Amino acid sequence: MMEAAVKSAQAAKTTERPYLQIAGLVKKFGDNLAVDHVDLNIQQHEIFALLGSSGCGKSTLLRMLAGMERPTSGKVILDGQDVTMLAPYDRPMNMMFQSYALFPHMSVEENIAFGLVQDKLPKGEINARVMEMLDLVQLRKYAKRKPYQLSGGQQQRVALARSLAKRPKMLLLDEPLGALDKKLRQQTQLELVNTLEKVGVTCIMVTHDQEEAMTMATRIGIMSEGQLLQVGTPSEIYEYPNCRFTAEFIGETNLFPGQVVVDEPDRVEIESSQLGNRILIDHGITGPKGMEVWTSIRPEDVRLDRRPPAAGHNAAQGKVEDIAYLGSFSIYHVKLASGKVVKSTVPSSRWYEANEEPPTWGDPVFVSWRSDLPVVLTR
Amino acid sequence: MDLKRLLKRVKPGRGAVISLPYVWLLVFFLVPFLIVLKISFASQDIAIPPFTHLMTFGDDGTLNIALNLANFQFILTDALYADTYLSSLRVAFVTTVLCLMIGYPIAYAIARARPDIRNGLLLAVMLPFWTSFLLRVYAWMGLLNQNGLINQFLVATGIVHEPLQLFHNDFSLYLVMLYAYLPFMILPLYSHLVKMDLRLLEAANDLGARPLKAFWKITLPLSKNGIIAGAMMVFIPAVGEFVIPELVGGSDTLMIGKVLWNEFFDNNNWPMASAVATFMVVLLIVPIALFHRFETRQLEGEKHV
Numbered sequence: 300m301m302e303a304a305v306k307s308a309q310a311a312k313t314t315e316r317p318y319l320q321i322a323g324l325v326k327k328f329g330d331n332l333a334v335d336h337v338d339l340n341i342q343q344h345e346i347f348a349l350l351g352s353s354g355c356g357k358s359t360l361l362r363m364l365a366g367m368e369r370p371t372s373g374k375v376i377l378d379g380q381d382v383t384m385l386a387p388y389d390r391p392m393n394m395m396f397q398s399y400a401l402f403p404h405m406s407v408e409e410n411i412a413f414g415l416v417q418d419k420l421p422k423g424e425i426n427a428r429v430m431e432m433l434d435l436v437q438l439r440k441y442a443k444r445k446p447y448q449l450s451g452g453q454q455q456r457v458a459l460a461r462s463l464a465k466r467p468k469m470l471l472l473d474e475p476l477g478a479l480d481k482k483l484r485q486q487t488q489l490e491l492v493n494t495l496e497k498v499g500v501t502c503i504m505v506t507h508d509q510e511e512a513m514t515m516a517t518r519i520g521i522m523s524e525g526q527l528l529q530v531g532t533p534s535e536i537y538e539y540p541n542c543r544f545t546a547e548f549i550g551e552t553n554l555f556p557g558q559v560v561v562d563e564p565d566r567v568e569i570e571s572s573q574l575g576n577r578i579l580i581d582h583g584i585t586g587p588k589g590m591e592v593w594t595s596i597r598p599e600d601v602r603l604d605r606r607p608p609a610a611g612h613n614a615a616q617g618k619v620e621d622i623a624y625l626g627s628f629s630i631y632h633v634k635l636a637s638g639k640v641v642k643s644t645v646p647s648s649r650w651y652e653a654n655e656e657p658p659t660w661g662d663p664v665f666v667s668w669r670s671d672l673p674v675v676l677t678r
Numbered sequence: 679m680d681l682k683r684l685l686k687r688v689k690p691g692r693g694a695v696i697s698l699p700y701v702w703l704l705v706f707f708l709v710p711f712l713i714v715l716k717i718s719f720a721s722q723d724i725a726i727p728p729f730t731h732l733m734t735f736g737d738d739g740t741l742n743i744a745l746n747l748a749n750f751q752f753i754l755t756d757a758l759y760a761d762t763y764l765s766s767l768r769v770a771f772v773t774t775v776l777c778l779m780i781g782y783p784i785a786y787a788i789a790r791a792r793p794d795i796r797n798g799l800l801l802a803v804m805l806p807f808w809t810s811f812l813l814r815v816y817a818w819m820g821l822l823n824q825n826g827l828i829n830q831f832l833v834a835t836g837i838v839h840e841p842l843q844l845f846h847n848d849f850s851l852y853l854v855m856l857y858a859y860l861p862f863m864i865l866p867l868y869s870h871l872v873k874m875d876l877r878l879l880e881a882a883n884d885l886g887a888r889p890l891k892a893f894w895k896i897t898l899p900l901s902k903n904g905i906i907a908g909a910m911m912v913f914i915p916a917v918g919e920f921v922i923p924e925l926v927g928g929s930d931t932l933m934i935g936k937v938l939w940n941e942f943f944d945n946n947n948w949p950m951a952s953a954v955a956t957f958m959v960v961l962l963i964v965p966i967a968l969f970h971r972f973e974t975r976q977l978e979g980e981k982h983v
Contacts, residue, residue, distance in 0.1 A: 367880055413895075
């Protein structure tokens, strides 16, 4: 997984022609801009996740790739072929539908064979391919069953087999695990990735579940209001968000608005009234002095102490307002003098290692962080 | 425990609710049918009512039961009846096929129409029911006859020089049968088509099926239940139809309903008429039983979902 992520990140940086090129893709529904000038390149064998909340345009983008919606403008080029205006039945891509859309009147093997029959393949080859797919998803025993006789997880595998049977150049997955309950979903995520990597198919999946995207994808694209805000590997997106939306959407974060007051090549100081202190960053940023910026600091990077920290900056005093005890760690909500609530994730081991009583509701505490940890966002 | 007691208290009420329709069917369908069955075994008599009793007590106290099978014998031997039954089945069958061919596209169009105009379109299908059936058939007579509106229009516009024979033939019979029974085909078809998951068609397209192919492979098989339900709703009443063949059909149109009428009112032969009716019921029970079996199987299938 990690290896694949690194490989694909390297692949994305090389200059060779991308496998799938999406250029300036726009979809308007009336006056509503559902997809707003999306540019995206995807390399072969990548598993790319489009992540966003509902109504962000990710499904419309996927449907345009599948040919079910016509783009208002823009181009889609797959493996050198312009497929922008091709009908769904002429595209070398297949889709795994949300809640599967299995044909209820056909058995499992008929469902899988459907696409092959449309291609008028010889009967022997169809049978061989269906068997291969049934083995791939381990459903050979269920070949004669009807979809309603299968469990949710089995239906998901039939849908996968059906969409892979034609050996598409590209597989589109619309909320592939959205119809499964939480426990089964986590288990299925890795299983699905393993299957996809075994087949080696290039994938674009759409999901609203960030955990699903982080677990399964080699790269993620964050979408909001029709725009692709950031594209990167899961760790890039988490560690270096490029905007407030991404920072808040992926994981939890504390955001402090402020102005740049000191701007030097190796250090930046930001005045934040919400923190009631200066934020010190140990590297330069591209932006003029006095600029409005937002500083993002993850809860796990915020240190919680009873005593004031040594350094004067990147720290503030507050009161414990709320504690969420989650076993191995707790999330402390600390209310600062400005009224701003800072979240801090504290490992449970932190207190007995220091031989201290954990702070409780109402206790005065200090929050602080290292100057290399915050991310400064300009939009 | 409390729940159990509650269920016990509810049960008699539930039984009453369920048995109510059965009581209705018993009193208004089964009992009348048994009376008809009884009459079919009697002989014609000059009396009021005009048939003999099946059971009579003799003066010496013996019970005489007289079952007259001659009516059934006559139905089986006289070619007229066989022809009539066959002709009725043919008319019903052709009507069903016509209704299906015209009703399917209409039901499909309504089911795929914008949701806000769907109810309006459905209402248009049902609108004719607000006028008496008999009046609507008479209206067709006014349209179709020699000096009817259609002929007047055709002659006036010079499309034809002589009025066309549109009336009292198979054309008018099937036209009015189609008109009268079409809603019974459209409504069950619509209810099946409208609940179909349209993503199945997208999936079929995605897998390489063009729209027409997707219709044959997905939409049509999935609307099979609607087709069967609609066909039964048209076929069964069409077999016994009396008014339409009588009023707009040709004089040579043989229909069971017409024969029944003749036996009852022209020949005053109630036992013969009852035998014809009994025979028709038996003839119709076969498709009804098939339909019923199909429906039960479908219900059992849905339970698995």
